[in-house]
Amino acid sequence: MSDKPKNTKNTKNTEKAAQTEKNGQAEKNGQAGQAEAQRLSVFKTYKLYVGGKFPRSESGRVYEVTDPKGRWLANAPRSSRKDARDAAVAARKAFGGWSGATAYNRGQILYRVAEMLEGRRDQFVREVAEAEGLSKSRAAVQVDAAIDRWVWYAGWTDKIAQVVGGGNPVAGPFFNLSSPEPTGVVTVLAPQESSFLGLVSVLAPVIATGNTAIVIASEKSPLPALSLGEVLATSDVPGGVVNILSGGTAEIAAPLAAHQDVNAIDLAGADEALAKELEIAAADNLKRVVRPQPVDYFGTPGIERLTAFLETKTVWHPTGALGASGSSY
Amino acid sequence: MASAFEYAPAPESRSVVDIAPSYGLFIDGEFTEAAEGKVFKTVSPSTEEVLSEVARAGEADVDRAVRAARGAFGKWSALPGSERAKYLFRIARIIQERSRELAVLETLDNGKPIKETRDADLPLVAAHFFYYAGWADKLEHAGFGTAPRPLGVAGQVIPWNFPLLMLAWKIAPALATGNTVVLKPAETTPLSALFFADICRQAGLPKGVVNILPGYGDAGAALVEHPDVNKVAFTGSTAVGKAIARQVAGTKKKVTLELGGKGANIVFDDAPIDQAVEGIVTGIFFNQGQVCCAGSRLLVQESIHDELLDSLKRRLSTLRLGDPLDKNTDIGAINSAEQLARISSLVEQGEAEGAERWSPACELPSAGYWFAPTLFTNVTQAHTVARDEIFGPVLSVLTFRTPDEAVAKANNSQYGLSAGIWTEKGSRILAVASKLRAGVIWSNTFNKFDPTSPFGGYKESGYGREGGRHGLEAYLDV
Numbered sequence: 001m002s003d004k005p006k007n008t009k010n011t012k013n014t015e016k017a018a019q020t021e022k023n024g025q026a027e028k029n030g031q032a033g034q035a036e037a038q039r040l041s042v043f044k045t046y047k048l049y050v051g052g053k054f055p056r057s058e059s060g061r062v063y064e065v066t067d068p069k070g071r072w073l074a075n076a077p078r079s080s081r082k083d084a085r086d087a088a089v090a091a092r093k094a095f096g097g098w099s100g101a102t103a104y105n106r107g108q109i110l111y112r113v114a115e116m117l118e119g120r121r122d123q124f125v126r127e128v129a130e131a132e133g134l135s136k137s138r139a140a141v142q143v144d145a146a147i148d149r150w151v152w153y154a155g156w157t158d159k160i161a162q163v164v165g166g167g168n169p170v171a172g173p174f175f176n177l178s179s180p181e182p183t184g185v186v187t188v189l190a191p192q193e194s195s196f197l198g199l200v201s202v203l204a205p206v207i208a209t210g211n212t213a214i215v216i217a218s219e220k221s222p223l224p225a226l227s228l229g230e231v232l233a234t235s236d237v238p239g240g241v242v243n244i245l246s247g248g249t250a251e252i253a254a255p256l257a258a259h260q261d262v263n264a265i266d267l268a269g270a271d272e273a274l275a276k277e278l279e280i281a282a283a284d285n286l287k288r289v290v291r292p293q294p295v296d297y298f299g300t301p302g303i304e305r306l307t308a309f310l311e312t313k314t315v316w317h318p319t320g321a322l323g324a325s326g327s328s329y
Numbered sequence: 330m331a332s333a334f335e336y337a338p339a340p341e342s343r344s345v346v347d348i349a350p351s352y353g354l355f356i357d358g359e360f361t362e363a364a365e366g367k368v369f370k371t372v373s374p375s376t377e378e379v380l381s382e383v384a385r386a387g388e389a390d391v392d393r394a395v396r397a398a399r400g401a402f403g404k405w406s407a408l409p410g411s412e413r414a415k416y417l418f419r420i421a422r423i424i425q426e427r428s429r430e431l432a433v434l435e436t437l438d439n440g441k442p443i444k445e446t447r448d449a450d451l452p453l454v455a456a457h458f459f460y461y462a463g464w465a466d467k468l469e470h471a472g473f474g475t476a477p478r479p480l481g482v483a484g485q486v487i488p489w490n491f492p493l494l495m496l497a498w499k500i501a502p503a504l505a506t507g508n509t510v511v512l513k514p515a516e517t518t519p520l521s522a523l524f525f526a527d528i529c530r531q532a533g534l535p536k537g538v539v540n541i542l543p544g545y546g547d548a549g550a551a552l553v554e555h556p557d558v559n560k561v562a563f564t565g566s567t568a569v570g571k572a573i574a575r576q577v578a579g580t581k582k583k584v585t586l587e588l589g590g591k592g593a594n595i596v597f598d599d600a601p602i603d604q605a606v607e608g609i610v611t612g613i614f615f616n617q618g619q620v621c622c623a624g625s626r627l628l629v630q631e632s633i634h635d636e637l638l639d640s641l642k643r644r645l646s647t648l649r650l651g652d653p654l655d656k657n658t659d660i661g662a663i664n665s666a667e668q669l670a671r672i673s674s675l676v677e678q679g680e681a682e683g684a685e686r687w688s689p690a691c692e693l694p695s696a697g698y699w700f701a702p703t704l705f706t707n708v709t710q711a712h713t714v715a716r717d718e719i720f721g722p723v724l725s726v727l728t729f730r731t732p733d734e735a736v737a738k739a740n741n742s743q744y745g746l747s748a749g750i751w752t753e754k755g756s757r758i759l760a761v762a763s764k765l766r767a768g769v770i771w772s773n774t775f776n777k778f779d780p781t782s783p784f785g786g787y788k789e790s791g792y793g794r795e796g797g798r799h800g801l802e803a804y805l806d807v
Contacts (some may be wrong), residue, residue: 163472168797170779171456178783178797263788276579283574285743286567286586286789302474304807312783312794315762317772 046076046222048083048246049229051090052239058082063247065223068133076222079247081255084214087243088259091185091212094240099182099210103158110154110208113235117147120231124196124224131195131221145298146200152301153204160209160306168314175317180310182210183288184263187256189249189278191268195221197297199228202268205305207241214262215244216253218269222246250274257281264288264309268295336649339656341443346434348520351382354390354543355526357397358536364389369545371519374440375653375662375697383519386544391511391551394540398482398509399557401537406479406507410466417462417504419532424455427528431521435493436653438520440662440698441616443654453778454497457796460780461501464801468506471798477805479507480583481559484552487522488565489515489664490619490720496522498795499562500539501780506804508560511540513552517665519543550576558582560804564621567718567744567789585793585803587621587785589718590746593739594624594775595761597732598633600751604773606640609724612749612775614648614702617663618722621790622747624775626715628735631728638706638726645702646689660722663698672700672721679705679714684725710741718744732757736764745787749775768794 047054059080065073077083098106117124121143129139165179186206191198195218206213217225229244245252249269256262257278265287267275275292282289290308351368353360367385372378386394405413424431431454432446439446468477483503487495492514503510514522522541529539542548546569553561553573563573564587577584594612596605612624629637653661663669680686684705691701700721708715708725715725729735739748748767750758758772768786771777778784783794793803 164799166798168779168781168783170777170781172777172779174774174777174779176777176779176782178799183787272579279578280575283571283578286571286574286588286791288792291581311768311787312785312799313762313768313770313787314782314784315770315772316774316777316782317758318774 044074046074046226046246048077048079049226049233049242049244050083050087051093051243052233054229054233057247058086061247065221067130073130074223076226076246079245079252081252083245083247084252084255085259087214087245088185088256088262090240090243091214092261094238095182095184095212097238098207098212098241101210103161106208106210107154107157109236110150110157110204113231113237114147114150114154116231116235117143117150121147123227127224127227128196131223132193142194142197146197149197149200149301150204153208156205156303156306157208160303160310163303164307164310165312173319175319176314178312178314180209180307181313183309183311184211185214185261186211186264186266186309187214187216187253187259187262188266189216189253189269190218190225191295191297192218192220192249194218194297196224196228198268199225201295201297201301202266202305203242205301206266206309207237209306209310211264211309212240213242214256215242216249216256216269217244217246219247219249253278254281257287258284260285262287264290266290266305266308267292336657338652340652341433341436341447341654341656343433343437343654345430346437348381348434348437352519352523352543353384354386354394355523355539355541356390356394357400357540358530360526363387364393369516371438371517373437373697374517374664375694377696380437381520383523383543386513386542386548388547388551390542390544391548391555394511394542395482395484395552395555395557397537397540398511401535402479402481402509405509405535405538408507410468413505413507414462414465416532416534417458417465417501420528420534421455421458421462423528423531424451424458428452428455431493431524433654434524435521436661438518439489439492440653440664442658442661443656444658445616450491450494453780454493457494457497457501457780461505464502465505468801468805471801473802473805473807477506477807480804480806481508482557483508483510483560483562483804484555484558485510485512485562486549486552486565487512487514489518490616490621492518493521493525495564496525498564502795502800503560503562503804504538506801508804509538511542511552511558513542513544513549516543516545553577560584562803563587567791570791583803585785585795586791587793587795588746588789588791590621590623590744590786590790591626591716591718591742592622592624592747592749592767593626593628593742593765594749595628595729595735595739595751596630596633596637597735597750597752597754597757598630599753600633601753601773602633602637602640605637605751606644608749608751608771608773608775609641610644610648613724614660614722615776617660617700619664619668619720620776621718622769622776622784623720624747624749625719625724626739627724627726628738629726629728630735631730634728642687642689642704645704648689648702650691650699650701651694660702663700663721666698668720669698669700672719672723675713675717675719675721676703676723679712679723679725682712682714684708684712684714710738716742732761736761740764740766743789746785746790747771
């Protein structure tokens with residue numbers, strides 16, 4: 001790979017440079033560095049992504065996001081339960097259009113996300129490296145895997161129905177077909193440790209099958225997720241199909257687990273106690289629940305996360321009298 | 330209205346079935362008394378005659394049965410699939426051989442017409458065992474990986490509306506995939522499950538693979554909560570389904586729930602009226618409407634409302650209510666006094682809320698639990714009879730003008746189990762079917778079942794599917 005850092009020690013020891021490095025200024029040195037050092041970098045105000053727009057939290061709250069060494073990275077929005085409810089409304093509103101889109105169309109849009117990410121690869125490598133305290137090269141491996149994951153799921157959109165659906169050979173003069181359909185609005189608690197690859201691994205299968213998603217970003221490392229919103233907004237993903245919230249996972253998840261217009265919840269990012277509490281709340285309208293489980297996000301994903309958010313619809317119709325009854329057409 | 334030609338009584342003989350005065354629990358291949366010595370009586374809903382006294386399982390019995398199932402699991406799951414298949418084929422064959430006996434038994438204990446147990450329940454029961462028998466040695470081809478593994482001990486709780494059929498839906502896929510079973514039949518209909526225990530004996534099924542625990546809700550709850558149960562399968566009310574979902578939260582137990590429904594049966598103006606009327610009748614009066622996927626909300630296009638209602642009322646006047654053992658009977662008894670009270674109270678509420686009630690002239694027998702086929706017209710979506718599952722022979726009629734309105738009204742429910750569409754226009758069937766949020770859609774037919782076909786609900790009608798290839802997933806570690 002071409003962008004292997006020349007010297008990893010370099011990035012570690014220059015603490016003063018850390019501030020400017022976060023905005024991508026650091027890898028320059030020599031004479032130009034003199035002049036560059038005078039320039040103040042431009043920080044980004046990270047915002048939520050809800051209904052295709054980038055609001056701040058309605059609560060006006062933020063919280064400090066740091067890297068694993070405790071250095072300040074940004075102030076991320078601290079979403080409230082009202083933000084969560086707004087996201088649920090946006091996701092419901094988008095469901096009809098997204099679930100009604102052809103699988104071919106959804107596949108192309110997911111692939112488009114991969115294209116857009118490839119173009120912003122350096123940005124995500126930097127953000128993941130900062131968020132998770134990784135070297136650039138190790139962060140790059142994560143980002144590349146995440147981009148490839150979008151490609152993998154893009155290819156599933158128009159195949160899953162053939163793999164898990166089918167015609168049923170009923171014993172009677174009926175035509176009968178089972179097809180998978182999206183279950184609806186899915187809340188996803190993104191994994192806490194894998195800020196980007198883990199996030200993509202739990203989000204992509206939800207929307208690949210035509211569901212709409214409310215994502216609660218990793219509480220500790222929300223910035224790559226919030227930046228993903230910017231990519232989604234420019235990838236032909238209709239507004240509201242993916243909604244990304246940052247803040248306290250437990251605080252945001254509680255109203256969503258209890259929300260009567262949310263159909264499913266993926267508890268990947270919940271610890272054992274929170275997962276149990278949310279699963280109990282989810283029983284109230286019988287949400288489909290994916291329990292937390294150990295996942296190697298680098299492994300090839302199975303189809304479990306695709307099928308977890310699908311319903312099976314079986315349609316019957318008479319075929320008219322057939323051979324069995326002795327009559328003909 | 331007396332017709333010109335009266336039917337002579339045509340009762341099925343009950344001499345084909347020999348009901349013992351008392352039954353025990355079936356644990357580890359033996360009939361045994363309950364640890365606390367408790368018993369309960371099961372009555373015939375059509376006569377209130379006590380049929381038998383049955384041991385009532387408690388917590389200690391659940392524990393004993395789960396241990397037996399755990400003990401049997403190692404050997405059973407290690408059997409080659411082809412051997413498990415042969416056991417299931419044996420069971421299927423014995424069910425066919427004893428089908429008349431079981432049909433009469435089921436009619437006596439449940440109250441449903443012999444016509445239905447003989448022609449629907451029993452053939453389907455046998456068909457489910459045949460279907461899943463064939464999967465037992467082909468699991469690696471089912472699409473769940475190359476080495477799908479069973480989960481362990483399955484705790485299964487089934488309802489009273491199709492006692493033996495629900496048993497087949499639960500036990501056949503569980504055994505085919507190598508799990509062992511503890512099954513609790515409903516307290517009002519324990520007998521056919523106990524006869525099934527005898528079928529397991531005849532089939533030479535290893536001890537402990539199937540355990541049957543007649544009992545009440547407390548036994549069901551104990552089974553669901555038992556720490557050594559790996560899989561919970563429940564068919565019944567949405568309220569209990571939610572309680573189960575809460576109970577298993579935070580555990581590793583895999584769960585499938587087959588819950589309530591309020592099926593919309595949509596009739597468009599170009600539908601073949603006579604065929605639709607038959608479908609409506611099947612949809613709501615089959616098994617006295619005690620069917621989770623019953624088409625209990627009739628949505629009629631406004632322009633044909635009067636014509637359809639006239640035909641429907643005429644047809645309802647020809648339904649014969651009475652002795653379930655009579656082969657000409659269409660409507661049997663309601664399963665229990667409790668259920669009858671629930672139906673009556675919801676119907677009274679419907680009247681109180683202003684819906685218009687109609688029933689054909691219909692004489693109800695003096696003993697037993699009976700409810701005349703009932704229609705409600707002038708129903709709005711806000712009425713209780715349009716929202717709550719009544720689980721009885723009660724049909725609510727609503728109208729619509731456009732397909733969009735039909736879809737919106739059909740989907741306006743917490744439930745999402747079944748729906749029906751009646752129209753001669755193929756494109757309309759496909760368009761409407763794709764917009765309905767329900768797990769089973771019957772177009773120009775209703776209440777059809779087949780072991781090859783996945784069955785289960787959207788929304789609060791539960792999760793998971795039973796039947797077909799999909800039904801295997803519930804019992805495999807995937």
